[in-house]
Amino acid sequence: MGAYPQFAFMETAIRFDNVTKIFSKVVANKDISFDVKKGEILALLGENGSGKTTLCNLLAGIYLPDAGTIYINDEVASIRSPQDAYRYHIGMVHQHFKLVDIFTAAENVVLGLNPKEFKFDIKAASNKIKEICDKYGFEVDPNKKVYNMSVSEKQTLEIVKVLYRGADILILDEPTAVLTPQESEKLFNVIRNMKADGKSIIIITHKLQEVLSVSDRVAILRKGHYIDTVETASATTQSLTDMMVGQKVDLNIERPKVEHDIPLLEIRDLSIKNDEGAKAIDNVSFYIRGGEILGIAGIAGCGQKELCEAIAGLRKIESGDINHLGKSIIGMKPKDIINEGIAMSFIPEDRLGMGLAPSLSITDNMMLKTYNDNAWYNPFVDRKRARNKANRLIKELEIATPSSETPVRRLSGGNVQKVLVGREISAGPNVIVTAYPVRGLDINSSYLIYNILNEQKKKGVGILFVGEDLDVLLGLCDKIMVLCHGKVMGVVHADKTTKEEIGLMMTGSLDLTEVKKNKDFGIAKDSFIEDKPQDIDSEVIIEKFKEEGVKEDE
Amino acid sequence: MSNTKTREPLLHITRKGATSFLFRSTVRLIAIAFAFLLAFAFLAAVTKMDFATLWNHMVDGSTMAKTSKLAFWKETMLLLLVAIALTPAFKMKFWNIGAQGQILIGALITSTLMHDASSLADPVIIVLSFVLSIIVGGLWAAIPAIFKVRLNANETLFTLMMNYIAVKLVASAIDTWKGKASALAPFTSGRLPAIGTNKYGILIFVVVVLMVGMYLYLKHTKHGYEISVVGESLRTANYAGMNTKWIIIRTVFLSGALCGLCGFFYVAGVDYVISTTTSGSYGFTAIIVSWAATFNPFGMFILAMIMTFMSKGTTNIGNFAENLNQYTAYITVGILLFFLIGCEFFIQYKIVFNQKIQVKFDKFSEKVHNAIPWWFSFWKKVADGVDFAIGKVQAFFSKLLETMKTKLVALFKKKDTGAQISENAQVENVPNVEDKEGSTNE
Structure with a gap:
């Protein structure tokens, strides 16, 4: 820990030791080893599909590691269910909210609590929610129904929900994806308050600016592998991107000047x-x-x-x-x-x-809008032409696929989008x-x-x-x-x-x-x-x- | 990695990625083999016969006399016809479980003509009932489809309920026709003629044509393409500019029409009489035939044969054993269905054991592999052979299709160019036109 002197004396909240998780053939996490200190904000940075969410789901008890050990407070932890996660004081706020629309905020908070540990008492719960809100600077009305809430209110509620359960380690999965810049800033203030209270926070994100403004350290994953942990103070947008992608990337988006037409x-x-x-x-x-x-x-x-x-x-x-x-x-x-x-x-x-039929092949998806263009009396589809088009797009846009007959569902996200955008553009x-x-x-x-x-x-x-x-x-x-x-x-x-x-x-x-x-x-x-x-x-x-x-x- | 203290569960289940045709077929074949084993074990336990005797009786059930051979093909073809009928609807994810009702309605129309229009000549009755059973069966199925596209009514419940209406309609018709007699006498006019000595020749011919036709329809036509897109995602279909409401109604009509046709064959070609149980449980069994064959009509043909073999064979065993009757066939066919549906689990998912067991399993399979390498090379050869054969069959059909296509297009083109000549009256231009169109086709 010599590399990070100011953290050397801080206690470790979580330690990953060679954690591996494999889904059939996809290696989601491979030999991940790093730690999270008590009272720090750690940003988990990586591109889509680099295994950030999987790693956090291991903490939240949704998956079990195939190999390796997770230590919580320096003790071996076996987190086999979300209940277990709460027992270890780990709370995760998922990217897609898990709230019941027709319930009030307070009802959502007490939902699923173990009645042996928590007495079912909405009033007491409301009071406790207010307490938590005052402590960290949230605004939540316990009696408001979820369907009346804005996105940022719903997110706040999710955070309150895990705090109510006594979480000391919070995991936020892409918390700012749905927020405006102002709302994000508000969220960061709350996170800083929680940090001051000694809680550990892991933020999953791929927005570099936010990483730089809120986190203490950044752990970087690439294609399921752990790359490095760096101090935020010594990092820049460019250095983080390079580590994330694994090569030099020009971050400037080109904006060609074009004579505006009619x-x-x-x-x-x-x-x-x-x-x-x-x-x-x-x-x-x-x-x-x-x-x-x-x-x-x-x-x-x-x-x-x-x-x-x-x-x-x-x-x-x-x-x-x-x-x-x-x-x-x-x-x-x-x-x-x-x-x-x-x-x-x-x-x-x-x-x-929308726009693609996932189980059909690339060829079949090519003719989605043109299958009916040949003569009305010809009852057959022209697969030959569609196949030529598919092969041309595969070559031009460098679509990674075994063949033009592969179902679109089997392609990776980027390739799926290339198929879709390519087809739209080829129609002129x-x-x-x-x-x-x-x-x-x-x-x-x-x-x-x-x-x-x-x-x-x-x-x-x-x-x-x-x-x-x-x-x-x-x-x-x-x-x-x-x-x-x-x-x-x-x-x-x-x-x-x-x-x-x-x-x-x-x-x-x-x-x-x-x-x-x-x-x-x-x-x-x-x-x-x-x-x-x-x-x-x-x-x-x-x-x-x-x-x-x-x-x-x- | 070694100091893992985390207690992992013994096994967990994950989704499989792509599977090859060979793998899927192998799993299904193994499932069928297990089904036969279990069925035989059950029969052996009840009848106290040994497996060899049972097997002989079972084979005899489908092949012994000429009549049982004919009956075997009749039942196979009827089951296949219903399975083919259901396929377009199910491929579109329209859960048509009303095949029974659609068959009965087709049968009812045929019966009405055979009973009440007996003064007409036989060929007239046959052609009329053939056409009408198709139309009425289709309309009967189209009712839930229309409610589905208009009001988003649940088609599963709707088609199921329509079955009961059809059953009651048939029951009341029978009551009216039989009058005071104890049972309805078989109809004498409007029976389908035999081809040579084969009573079911027309049925077999029509079903085989439909089998090939349905394969081409689903795989190569615009309609088939529309059906697969609508089945995939209604939103995508709308986005592509398809008239999804019309496609749904049209496809369900087709499905019902073929079911109605099946009803026609039941009455005019097989039973010559109608009852509320005319269609048996084929309407439901056929769903599994269609699914397990992944909507491939040729696969359905094989499955229908296996199912009929099982049911005929069991019935025959029942004839030799005192403590069994013909209903035993329901049990053995049930076992077969159970295995066929159950094996889909192994096709879609795989079981992952925890590390320790996995390591042991790997070592074990390595040992097996080393001990009997010929076994694997044998299977490799079989796999290659099957792949080769499938390739040949596919090549044959695509070639057939290409010829059909060119012929068809050429046929219409002649008409078109003919019209142009008379309009333009410029004969010199005609070759040019043809050249141009010929080149765009390639």
Whole structure:
């Protein structure tokens, strides 16, 4: 422990000794050995699939290690169930909340407690929750129902839940993935308070800025192997990335300058309802020009998904207009919208739910949108052509797969996304709507996707990019539109704004449309809606893009 | 690593990744072998016969006399027909457990024509009941499908309940027709003719055609492709611009129509009479045939043969033993189904033993491997052989398909170009048109 003098005299809370966990053929953790001190914040850093969550699940009693030992307070621990984990005072806050929606906060906290150890008494529980909140600076109303809570409130509740059970070691799995910058800062303050109280905290994350601002030490995993533990004070974004990826990585996202073209897609006064019948998008106007990437920022559930679905023709529109090159696409069938040259690739949380059929082969997935394009009297699908396309994409995008006949489900996340994005682009679209295209991807694959999008931008395609990571939005997009509860908070130029400004807009604290009332928001100067310029033929433009897509296909 | 004090559980279960066709077939074959062993053990215990005698009786059940051979093929084909009928619906993840009702409705329509329209000529009755049983069976199945796409009604319950309605309809029709007689007399008009001496020739021919047809339909047509996408994910299908509501109704109609066709064969080609138990439990057994063959009609054919062999054989054993009756077949077929469903566990999951046992097991298997290496090389050869044969069969079918495709396209193309000639009246352009279209096809 000589390398870390200031921690040398601190007691060890957890020690991993050659811990290994293998899932059939995937090595999730291999010979991991490091320790966590009492009263420190340790960030566990690694790319998706590097084994961070698995390691923490071993602590939380969800999996058992295949080999190796975990020591808690210098004693061998056998954590065989989540109950066991609580006995060792370990509490984990999972990335996906495990709360009962129709229960109140207090009810959720006492849910599942052993009645022999804790008496069932909601009132006493409420008092204790208030005590915990006061101690660490939380805000939780014990009587509020979970379905009325915002994402950050739910997360706070999850943390209170584990503290209530007396956890001394807290594991937070990607706690800031769903929070705005301001909410994240609030969370970090609470974490620092807990640290001052002598608790050990492990944060799983891949956001480097946060690692640097909150943690004491950083443990880095790569592909299931433990790389090193470094002190945060001596680390930089670049050094951490290099360790995480295992090679030098250029972290700058390219933003090529492209002459902006005519507005391709114009959206005017659009309102959409969500599945529950509430307004998901409320009177929104914006437009996308050819050769630009318009980013959409907003916290989860602010209406991005509904907006994408409406553009693709998959969701009914309450009022307003979606106009493609002077032609309204409202009421069109999804198939006709695809023919107009509007491509959508939506990567849902499970990454496979929409856009791909997981059990079908890459070849079969290639013809998802084109299987019906040959003559109507030909009852057969043209697999040969789809196979050629699949093989071309596999070569061009370096998709790692045994063959073009492998089911998409068997590919790794990055390759699945390459298949999806590649197919959408090969159709020669003039507008691409893409939501979370780098969700769950490692850094290299992410940059490959950015490059693909930039290539399209240079060709004059208009791109709508719904993203999660503000750093990426700021680096890649030309303009960023911020949504809050379905309303536009403003459109800002990515090179003239800050993360903080966008964060404020995401929560609705800052509304640029209010600030600059005199400006017409979301209406292009050369709009097609009022008067269509004579010299532009939309059919010709659509065909031009399509031909380019086909040319690639040969 | 060695100082592990953590007490690991003895074993845990994890999901398997990709499995080869050979592995899956081997597991299923082993399951079938075990099923036969257990069934024989049961029969031996009850009848006090030895295994050899039992086996002889069992084989005799399907092959002894000409009549039992015919009956074997009849039952195999009927079971296969229902399994084929259910396949498109199940592949689309539409849980159609109403095959029984759809069969009965097809049978009822056929019976009505044979009973009430006996004044018509036989061929007229046959063609009419053939067409009508298909249409009515399809419509009967389409009702739950329509409720499913309109109101998202649960199709499992709906199709099941439709069975009871069909049973009661048949019961009331029988009551009306038989009047005061004790049982309904077999219908005399509208019977399917025999091909040569084979009473079930038409049935066998139609089912074999449907078997190949269903294979091509699911594997190579646009409809088949739509079915697999809808079965995978409704959202993806919508996103791809498919008319999912229509696809669901169309596919379930097809499924019901083939079930209705089965009802037609039961009445017009096999029994010449209808009862509420006409379809037996085939509607449910066929589900397992379809699943266990992973929706491959050729696999279903093999499974249907094995099942019929088991049930016929057991019935025959029952004839020789005093303390058994024909219902014993239900027990042995039940055992077979149990093993077939149970073996899916070993296909999808694997059991992981803890480290110590695993090490011992590895050592043991190494010893076995060293002791009898020929055994493994033998299996390797068998595996290669099977792979080769499958490749040949697949190549044959894809070649067949290609020829069919080109023929079909060429047929329509002639019509199209013909129309163009008359419209344009420019004969010189025609070869160009053909060239262009020919090249786009390749």
